[in-house]
Amino acid sequence: DKPIHYCDTTFRDAHQSLLATRMRTFDLLKVAERYAKMHPQTFSMEVWGGATFDVALRFLHEDPWERLAKIRAAVPNILLQMLIRGANGVGYKAYPDNLTERFVQQAWETGVDVFRIFDSLNWMPGMESCIGFVRNKTQGLAEASICYTGDILDPKRPKYNLDYYLRLAKQIEDAGAHILCIKDMAGLLKPYAATELIQGLRSTISLPIHLHTHDTSSLQAATYLKAVEADVDVIDVALGSLSGLTSQPNFNSIVEMLRGTPRHREFDQRSLNEFSNYWETVREYYYPFESGLKAGTSEVFQHEIPGGQYSNLRPQAAALGLGDKFEQVKQTFADVNQLFGDIVKVTPSSKVVGDMALFMVTNNLTTQDVLEKGESLSFPESVQSLFRGDIGQPEGGWPADLQKLILKDEKPFTDRPNEHLAPIDFDKEWAAFQTKFGPQTKFTDLLSYLLYPKVFEQYWAHVQQFGDVSLIPTRVFFYGLKPGEETIIDIARGKSVIVKLRSVGNVNDDGNRTVFFSFNGQTRNLEVRDRSVEVKTVRNQKIDKANPRQVGAPLQGMLSKVLVKDGEAVKRNTPLFIIEAMKMETTITAPDDSTVQSLHLGEGTLVNADDLVLTLA
Ligand code: PYR
Structure with missing residues (x-):
């Protein structure tokens, strides 16, 4: 007691x-x-x-x-x-x-x-x-x-x-x-x-x-x-x-x-x-x-979506153009769990179940479709990784038939995935890191970089440009200042600066605006990129669904990597390109032995589902 x-x-x-x-x-x-x-x-x-x-x-x-x-x-x-x-x-x-x-x-x-x-x-x-x-x-x-x-x-x-x-x-x-x-x-x-x-x-x-x-x-x-x-x-x-x-x-x-x-x-x-x-x-x-959930729901006993994932899954679905299909996404999450053999779902396994559910809803697939058409499907990268054993083994093992459909000819492993990774040589990494990012970096920065290389690079570029933005009050950080408004920023114990926004100039050809403000009473200006004018609408050519030679993007996202060249001969299941959406990568593979006849889009292009990426011959 x-x-x-x-x-x-x-x-x-x-x-x-x-x-x-x-x-x-x-x-x-x-x-x-x-x-x-x-x-x-x-x-x-x-x-x-x-x-x-x-x-x-x-x-x-x-x-x-x-x-x-x-x-x-x-x-x-x-x-x-x-x-x-x-x-x-x-x-x-x-x-x-x-x-x-x-x-x-x-x-x-x-x-x-x-x-x-x-x-x-x-x-x-x-x-x-x-x-x-x-x-x-x-x-x-x-x-x-x-x-x-x-x-x-x-x-x-x-x-x-x-x-x-x-x-x-x-x-x-x-x-x-x-x-x-x-x-x-x-x-x-x-x-x-x-x-x-x-x-x-x-x-x-x-x-x-x-x-x-x-x-x-x-x-x-x-x-x-x-x-x-x-x-x-x-x-x-x-x-x-x-x-x-x-x-x-x-x-x-x-x-x-x-x-x-x-x-x-x-x-x-x-x-x-x-x-x-x-x-x-x-x-x-x-x-x-906010997740949009307004009251407790017994639905969780069906879909079993972790609390920490729920509030992320809705924006993730919205970013893929599935904002109005969230009910279906939740139901499919439960279906995927059964398809995967009823597994424990928590980060990262829950994210893979979520990725698969988003993939299926985008492509209008049922679990039956997956089992019947699995041979020709390009499963999200995270799903392939899960069935390869990259994050471990579930109770009772993976369903063997599904594993075969997902991995095609690749062999899964059943031991600790970490055994397959070379240990980090910290002395070497530290030297390379300091050369790349500068002597003012800390050892903790290296750890962040080793865990999340791309994310750290972007973070570091932001710090170089804007300094320590964690000190900015939250309302200003998320919503900015209106002309005439001022804010106090505590930059160290007992040391503050007063920033007042005076006016914002017109957009120039680079999408920048000149921002006039005062800093502790002194007038200053800065060129700032206006991200709202940067957004381009995506209008790429669509695939002709009747033409199996045309390979398109299976979902909305960014064409992050093109893995083949014009004229290159490819075998069945050769990876062709990768689409990245939110934190999910999907590799699209060749449906059969063929040749790349033409590439239509370059790396970095934003794509919608069914946008034509390449044609095979
Ligand atoms: C996480 O890994 O982030 C959880 O909250 C489970």
Whole structure:
């Protein structure tokens, strides 16, 4: 009957799941120190990892390492927690082991105390090495996860039954984890299943148990009640106004749920509500990233889309021109899961299921069509990679027939994908990196670059041009200033600048405008590219569907690579070109032995579905 512990996810999973991970360091730092002073009894704050690393660099042009260091400085007294995707680090693919090892070590040195480790297929070999890195290279805690899918109380889903989870938990304990996490990434763990699972775990392992869920169905407060009754140690919650729906259950309300019981832990409700009010105000700036979900939905028990993916999948579908087909995308997500043999779906495996669903909806394919026409389909790159074994092995293996259709003549592997990757030579990489990006770069920049080379390059170019934009207030960062408006930017402790927009000139031939502003009272001007005039409408020639010699783009995106030349002879399944859309690459292969007669579009062209890319002879 010990008081329950709380892990506050507001700084990571809450906004990853509600606002497409867009929360800026600026808004986190405004309250971090005060929260830590007011609520030191919080077990941990989840502040880093998962998608935040990629999104900080890619969309916010921020250094994720700086974010972590600043939060650490503001929060010296509460455990800081991160989410790491085992062998996939904070990325979507396997990385060399020594890169993940250095990453873990650096994360610890910069401020992480608790490493929540999971594998997206619940494959032990994907987690074991990472548990070892935390144990050997840090003095932090290795919290390893069983990712919960299906329903242990539903006899129609026997694959993921209680025995399955207990077996996995035992393996996690044996691998040396300090804490066990039940990672219910889609919010599928129902109240009575929580009782069974936690009681079962209590009699199987002796690790502390930390329960994570998402409130997509709106049932999860009941799950927490049952979990607390079954003696769970820690639960994940998010501050009121960033809780609920695809985020975690409401911190403020869960505290009240247990008040007056032996498991209550005291938190000042008035203070929690003040923090909730703060986040409610901040959330207004992020409305373009809201998922659109307005109420809890039991649909999640059918589609099983993780909370962290839900708010990303809608814009991803919209970007592919499927904005009005989101219902179909969700249904197809469930169909793809069955097609793939009922797998655990969490980043990156969930992204592959999402990619496949988007591919099928774009091309009007049912699972039956996939099985019948699979020979001639160009599956998305991520789907090929999954079936090749690049991110590990699912319980019970891959469906063999489908694997053959997807991989064609390629042989999959069944051992750790990391074994196939050469270790990083850090001395060599560091020297090359400094030559390329300059001596002012830090070792953490090299780690970012090794994890996300293209994203880092773009981030770095942005920093060279604009400096540290993480210091700009969020309203100004997203929406800019109106002429006559001014803003204060704190560039260092006790050092601020006042920027006032005076006027904006006309667009010149390069698509630039001259912007006149004052900087601490002094008039300045800058040439700035107006991205709104850059957008060109795409109108390429369409394929003639009756002519099998014409090869087109299977979906909307960018023609990122052309892999063949005019006149080149190709064999059946030779890769012809790659279409990149959002974070998904699709390789289009030759339908038969033939010759490239003409290329119609060049690399970098924006394409719509069925735009003619090349003709074969
Ligand atoms: C992530 O890997 O980002 C999750 O939230 C599961």
